[in-house]
Amino acid sequence: MLLTLCQQATYGRRNDVTSVTGRASSQGTLLPAAIGKRSVTSTQGGNFVRSQSTRRSTRLLALLLGLAMVAAACGGDDDTTDNANPDEGPTDSEPDESDAGDPVPGGKLTYGLEADTSTPWTPAKSVCAISCHMIMRSVFDTLTLFGEDGSVQPNLLESFEANDDFTEWTLTPKSGITFHDGTPFDAAAIKVNLDAHLTSFLTAKALLNVEGVELSADGASAVVTMKSPWNRFPVFLSGQIGYQASPAWLTAAEADPALEAAPVGTGPFVFKSYEVGSSFVATKNAEYWRADEGLPYLDEIEYRVLADAQARKNALLSSDIDIMHTSAGLVISDLREDDSIELTENSSFGETNYTLMNVDNPDSPINDVRIRKALAMGIDNQVLIDRRGAGIGQQANGPFSPDQAGYLEETPYPAYDPEGAKALVEEYKADTGVSSVDIAYTTTTDPANLETGELLKQFWDEIGLNVELAQIEQGSFIVTALSGDFEMFGWRNHGGVDPDSQRIWWHSETADAPPALALNFGRIKDDVIDEQLDALRQTNDEDEITAAAQAINTQFGEQVYNLWGSWTVWGIAKDPKVNGLDSFVLPDGTPEIYGNGIGGSHQVSQLWIGE
């Protein structure tokens, strides 16, 4: 990969989003207007690749979506190789659980995570990346989930319904569910959780269109009022915004922040212990609201934070852990060759690895589109992928990968052209009278990220730019991006297919001037992008949504607001005795889209350990 730095996660599936009618059914299901179920065979383009797929047909991977807030963590797999090669097609190890038999309850599972990026665990404060979502899903449940066909389905909700113009959503909870501390899950709890987001310094920006939350007259539902029509609001309830925490715990944690490290939700597992940077342990929730289905099967799940991808792989191969995730291409490549484990790869709707630029700093040369184009034209992305990812990777030409709405085979994004880049730099120098074009590129303290930065610097040195490399520790990285105190950052973001979910990263309404925190890290203020993002939110027409997203993609290419690198592939590797990875079903018994749309993560209540 290029840079595994920061990541958010709003995932979705093009068919999903583009086909949604925007009209909730009476059963509370947001149905696609045209299901358009695609059978993705996964041989190319990286979709959901089941290794050893010759023995098993590849499942359809439908829409992924859900809001996972801010870019975080980055920490993950050293950024050496974030992209497995979609062009390599299906590989030779596949989780074949067809003969695994019936689920067996009991046992403890140890999961190797790439990072610990999460505390506090309160959903409205957590900077939640992939590893965080794994843990969150163990303790919390979301209000909605995605069905395999891409439709948004109720999870903790009994139903969700909109009024005619989608300015009011009525969320009705299932009855009889309690949080781990005995607090009832009801409409009031939904209101408490949404109110926490509305007042959050972190997540409120994602709900700017929400006017407020009130209880219905009978108190049985939470009614969310919008400032303007928002037809796909339930999509946001499948991710970080949708995690439901115990109101009693939230209140207690407000008074005593130490409690924020001991989350209380409705989820399949109950918090047991947490050591920062080391482990998170949760035990079976015997009172789980889906206990009559046998869920969860495991007695205990322990997440071990093993930041180094090779160490994580070694731990799996030596049976010290049972399952792991990784986006490190070299490790995925190694795991493909190992017959003792089962590997599942997912490149659908993945994040884009790129160089994030602050384009609203008048003191920076980056403010000039010629320099941004020169930066882009100076990078040979294939060389970057070859050297930093062992040749595994797919060049990105925009923020949308091939599965996402808005993807274009050809975009105006500049191709590698060092001579053209030099000319642009010289033109800039002549116009501005400067003798040196100085730009700072910042990455984390991860040595692998520094190596990537050094390679980029070599490219840019060759076209006459003077790029200074800087490193700051992970803990400051996101905050620095939020506050806009940077010129160029190594970054990873923009997974998912629903272009509406990218709004918080690109719309000018979230581009507060530094030092105010802004989720539009690059402070992009582009009328075309704003207009298209507004249009996305107002329509249900698939063609219109796609056209708007493609227009955004084109505008990004022309204005070069970011320097695109490659698209991410995630691998889940497990001991063959671990079963149920892809067998999670929604409360109504229909299959969920794999991972609920967040690459590198998946549900855990359905996992079980066999012989």
Place this chain on the structure above:
Amino acid sequence: MKFVVVRLAQLIVVLLAATFFTYSLTFVADSPEDVVDKLLQSESGNETRRAEVRRDLNLDDPLLIRYGKWLGDAATGDFGFSYNAQEPVADRLQTRIPRTFALVLLSQVIALLLAVPAGIIAAWRANTWVDRGLSSTSIGLLAIPNYVAGLFFVFLFALQLGWFPSIVSNNLNPSSFTELAQPWSWDLNSYILPALALSLGQVAVYMRLLRTDMIATLQEDFIGMAKAKGMPTRHILFRHALRPSSLSLVTTIGINAGAAIGGTVIIEQIFGMPGMGTMLVTAIFSGDIMVVQGVVAVIAIGFVIINFVIDLLYAALDPRIRSA
């Protein structure tokens, strides 16, 4: 007694210098406002929380006053609050210190178990092929960084042979001072590889030091007398030659034990060991300065105490030291 008092006074001065250096370094690199930003991260825009942190860390006080307050709290075991872990730093240290201490102790035991016999044999057979073989081996061990050794051990003993785990159990014993005092309860199987990796370079140092001193001792008249009396070789080596040859070794053990604490930062990462090294790395990367200060203070205290004990041991081995 005077010797002990003087050493204790020196110990306190060193501790004050180390902790003040660490404490002030945080605020040299970052302004108080930057510190608050790092600690609060996504909540850094929350003025109420900012005020709380400023108050908790006494950020409105001058540096010296601030340090004095921190030191006073630290002296009572209160190293502050980790805003990342949302718990008191001391709580985390209570589980981490025993593990790292056990790791360092085991690495020293392994190093000595290998180095002492090898050093004695090399000295006894000085300038023979045995000596040259042991010396060459020690140079080879010295040239191998402990993290390389760690990775090799993982490959060989964990992945290929399956004798030991590649990462340690998270419920690793000892995880409390009570368990630390009960070595029989330690999870030795998890400690072997990291301790061995940590000890390799020290084996070489100890062996070569002991060999050099022992060769000189074996030239002494009293050794010649012992030989003339017909004493068994083993008796001469272990009863008569080893003790006077150990002074440099004992001193070096103190220094190396301190260095080994630093080495645990990398080794703990490789083996996924939840000790102080991992805690320190995580805290640095997340900007959790209270943890950084607490861990560094503990490492400094450990280093100083170990050397203090070594000084006492040194004096016991050689009475001339006490009167010097």
